[in-house]
Amino acid sequence: MATRYGGIHERGLREGITAAVDAYARARGLLTAADRALRAGRVGANLTAVVSVKPDEPELTDSTGRTLGNTAARACVSEAVREHLGGWLEEHPQEAEGLVARILRAPAWD
Template sequence: MLAEHLRELALLNRGLDLSLTDRRGPAGDRSERFHFPGGARDFVALLDGEGVTPVHPDVIGFECEDPRMAGTLEVALRWRDCAGERVRGFANSRATAYGTHLEGLRDGVAAALDAYARTADPVEPAAAPGAPAPVGPTPIGPELVGEGLTAVVSVKLDHPEFEGSIRDVLGNHPVRACVAEAVREHLGAWLEEHPERAAAVVARILRGARRS
């Protein structure tokens, strides 16, 4: 448990270089080092693990400061060609079950993907035999973007507001808009710069929408 906690801290704070030594065993000391220069990008790669087929090989990530929420934010994300989602949120290096930072992540991802899909007009999956053809592009809302998504959103705030019975929900209201705007801007730029990978991501989202 201690090793897992130190690993998480090192992933969320790229400047940290931590080590843990167990001196209890008769065979001598056992040590493990925790240092991740890639920060949240490394966290996403670790969550995906081995044997996962990514829709795009690179992990999309960025970090920025926003005075409107009196803090900084770091986001990393990648889609994979399998079901389910792995989305993790943190506030001041503390794991959160829900909150405005996670809402902002989904809002921003949906806005960027929907805008790109409408302007790029990617080919949508074919309708089933006998089914009516879809009219216009499928809207991409926050409820659709999680399928196949691995993501980490970490905010560091001067005055975090934790809510819920065990204080695991972030309640700072300005955070949602700040995270959403930053994600929309940075993910939107990545989509424009990598049209082939962007088309693969949008197609992945639309396949999940057709199945739901």
């Protein structure tokens, strides 16, 4: 079932991306221990993504059944995105540094 109005899996996507980019930036010295953690609004600026999850028993959180509320979906999406994006960043350092530089220049809006 499509949840065009989103749900908790979107939060997992944002958390996973933010964690992967923050970890990469800190490991490369682009962020120091004194710098605040990156926030999802800054990392996700101008980002377009498709997230597809298929829980065995979907939990819809509003009365119209338009948003997914499975907390397990949030954790699974976050972990998968963090792991796979983190690996991609490591394997593509030139692109990763450009991405991180763009994110660090972007205004935070969350």
